[in-house]
Amino acid sequence: MEEWRPVKGWESSYEVSNMGNVRSLDRVVIDKNGVRRSVYGRMLTKSKHTNGYYFVNLCRENSTLMRDVHRLVAEAFLQHDDYKNVVHHKDHNRTNNCVENLQWVTNYENMVESAIYHSSTHDYKDSHNLLGTHKCLDCGKLVRYKSVRCKPCAAKYIQRNYKSHKLTSDEVKDALITNRGNFTQAAKAFGMSDNALRKWCKKYGLPTRSKDWRH
Helix, strand or coil: CCCEEECCCCCCCEEEECCCCEEECCEEEECCCCCEEEECCCECCCEECCCCCEEEEEEECCEEEEEEHHHHHHHHHCCCCCCCCEEEECCCCCCCCCHHHEEEECHHHHHHHHHHHHHHHCCCCCCCCCCCCCECCCCCCECCCCCCCCHHHHHHHHHHHHHHCCCCHHHHHHHHHHCCCCHHHHHHCCCCCHHHHHHHHHHCCCCCCHHHHHC
16 A cells, blocks of 8 residues: 655655655745745656666755655655665665665665676676675785786786796887787786886887887
């Protein structure tokens, strides 16, 4: 059964239901010319953000405020602690704003829940490493998304590789010409950093700036 409660902060003008609907109430308003007129209540039309959430426009004193429907429902029907200020959809369907599908969580909890859901259903890129999927190849510590090694291990690897891998002048030239002066991409072919490759350029008297190789 649909239950209606006042919208927080708009108690005399709007109500929201446990099913995710919003309606206005019969009321008297004063327009910009100072004239009092009666306004009859109606069900509000919900629009959708580009991110998939529903919102409605609430009007007061000739101004309009856009409010997300899921937050209106949660504020009216769900109690929460101050540190939990994000409304999470349990089924990850952003259009399902029934109160049973909503819960207050922290921002971090919301990110973890989304990461777990998308990792099981899509090709999810764990860019914040919330699931601990990115680890250093050498020591196993957690690293950032797309990183292969942590900073200490990367420094050791680069130093070791620079000393052991001796490049010829032709190898350096071919790599930089092929990659149009992109030192980062060229260095990957030798398993070293772009700075290490620049050291080899200096050794052979070759340009160390990308723009010099592009031409």
